Amino acid sequence: MLTGFCRQDTWERAYHSYGYDRTDHAVFGRYPNPPDVVAHPRSEAELEAVLEWCADKGHCVIPYGGGSSVVEGVTPPEDRGPIVTVALDQLDQVLEIDGVSRAARIQAGVFGPHLEDQLRPAGFTLRHFPQSFSGSTLGGWIATRSGGHYGTNQTHIDDFVESVRMLTPRGWWETRCLPASGAGPDPNRWVIGSEGALSVISEAWMRIQARPRFRAGASVQFTSWEAGYEASRQIAQAKLWPANFRSLDPELAAGSAGLTGAHSLLIIGFESSEMSQRWNIDQAVAIARASGGIVDDSGISVDDGDGKASSGAGASGAWRQAFISGGTGIGAAAGLGLVAGTFETAITWDRWPSFDAAVRTATVDALREVCGSGSVNCRFSHVYTDGPAPYYTYLGAFRNGADHLEQQRAVKQAASEAIMKAGGTITHHHAVGRLHRPWYDHERPELFAGALRAAKRSVDPDGILNPGVLIDP
């Protein structure tokens, strides 16, 4: 049975050796421990068969969605084997749409664009657009607690999961499909974020949205980064819940939205399937202006679903496309001789100003040491009432004669240590994988690690699922 959907050719094994960082490694031809087999189950029966085989033989299993991990979440560990990577790409269907409840039953292996294609004819959308949208899958989003493009309110994939169906070495785990429950700890929340260490996710009931017809937006400039982020705090705390809400520091606003470098930029976007968002954008702009925001009325765009926008979308349209497509061009950085990367976190507002200063200083210092010089910019990818989720991008010139990946790691390490020391989280939505383990171990309560380890043992007694991710045996 396994031969029908399992592959062992070199391309398959090389491709599934890495996540999004595969280009970095391919440039240098590094494949220390590729998977021995790559399975592409086409049904739950085939998924059961491959997991049963691995459990019997003690092979390691690496669940693989779109392979967009930037944290070595799907990279086979060098000290374990044999490795069977289970790619879910053949389980890619929307199986049911419940238009009354606005929910859909969806297979885990569907990629973002294909998922939207299947919901669109019925007038719906999941409307979960992580930056990796085109190269990642529903199952991957659930496994890594993906953060979508919603800038405020319900944005993490956690908020959209009604129920999860997943296979463990001990059998199936499926939760009831419910809008909410108070019956014990939420079983869904026990597995959302488990990064393939507890199970292979097969499908989920997801909350979906009616496709938006009404939109309103504005791009507001501020004469400082401080004024811009202060306005974003006030708008978030006013609970207007904009769908798009990005705050860009002056350097990033210059680089990606064409500003002069003297101003920070706050992009605000509302959307609705039911009603005009004119009132909402007016309220948000009023708060922004009261905090020093610069935007004239022609910079406010309102689209009431009749195809006639009352103004141009301005910088925000360009920014949105740049956000989805990756923006910074980091993907090809290794080939271009750049040491570049991104990292992201979250912190409460009271600690944010000193946090930002400490993290920038540590990162620039590390770039100076590693590359001679370098730069860091920041935007808020998400904003909560109690704090922002800042997303940093750094860039330096690769120094000849030194190992490229070592230089990357040195900067990453300095930034991560600064984040932990200043009280942040090691990741807001990139997940832990193997890369963030040292800081994750420091961040979580030690007793939680023990509880997670015990829970894992109860569903995966031989520790075959994604070893080295989140916990050690």
Add this chain to the structure above:
Amino acid sequence: MLTGFCRQDTWERAYHSYGYDRTDHAVFGRYPNPPDVVAHPRSEAELEAVLEWCADKGHCVIPYGGGSSVVEGVTPPEDRGPIVTVALDQLDQVLEIDGVSRAARIQAGVFGPHLEDQLRPAGFTLRHFPQSFSGSTLGGWIATRSGGHYGTNQTHIDDFVESVRMLTPRGWWETRCLPASGAGPDPNRWVIGSEGALSVISEAWMRIQARPRFRAGASVQFTSWEAGYEASRQIAQAKLWPANFRSLDPELAAGSAGLTGAHSLLIIGFESSEMSQRWNIDQAVAIARASGGIVDDSGISVDDGDGKASSGAGASGAWRQAFISGGTGIGAAAGLGLVAGTFETAITWDRWPSFDAAVRTATVDALREVCGSGSVNCRFSHVYTDGPAPYYTYLGAFRNGADHLEQQRAVKQAASEAIMKAGGTITHHHAVGRLHRPWYDHERPELFAGALRAAKRSVDPDGILNPGVLIDP
């Protein structure tokens, strides 16, 4: 050391033998297994001391907040002993207020009104008003996944927890204080809803709100229950996020809001600390009217914070007070010779009409059998985009010659079985306790039970914490 805060007098032991149902039992003088000791630790050091003593001796520990459990969550099991009930009422302070992030560090034993008293001078409120508000505590809300009065959007206590500090037999478990994180499964969500089976909660960082100054509300009538709940679905799915949002069936609308019995009632309330809510209420009323809702403009009230409401609050004001105070007068039912109770659940919209019919039929049939006759009414306590959280109240006349509690149990059993069969959850916010165990065991995935059991063993190896709640050893 223990003698300073531990009590063994009859009153203490009797009082802590039950939760909110203590009146039922007191009437009949039933105290089969009162706690042997009731501890009131005044510091974390005293909490450590009593837990250490219990762990050494193998005594059972029952964490006790306000004692408002209606599901036997704090009732000592009859087959275990000795029992030490740990009442948190001495740990009742707001320790820190972070006005910038809108968050506060609060001790777990504080009762609702006292908590609000401590936040009010700084202009803040937790604004979590479960029906048990005056008789329950922050720690109890976290332990039981309490549902507050917010009718939509963020309403469960889960949404307001930044971090939890709690003591287990293996030591302290404290999470980082963060607005959000994607680092592995959320450790807070592993313990929110754990009902004292994993730990004694000592304090938490909670998201708080600026006190609302702007309000808007309306009470809309419909000529049927169906029309009323359909309007509530549409308003919820339009994501207007009203703070108060209650749908009452015609029978309940007659009994508690003075309507004639021919109309259902939808109560809509918005509030904000920042801006007028006139636009929001106008939008919600427009949707309600389009679904057949009856309300004239004088029934719409807008208070723009200047103390001048533009109209009377009408039925909604009366209803809110009735909600907080318990409303149905069930507390004294036993003394009045009534078989009465409430149960609550959640279900997706597509299944809701048949679910409602099935649950009502089963409950009325059971009342007929047990009491000769009886009635059931329903309201939505919370409404989600994908389904309502219905709250049912039943009432029948106690039949002489039969055991009172047995009659209660028979009705409860019939209703619970109907809920489970029709796909609902055994509880949306009343928790599991010992009363809901049989149905909870059926609702959760079996592998989750195993994972929870393993996690419990890792923090409570001897199983001393609230035995019989959620899981068996």
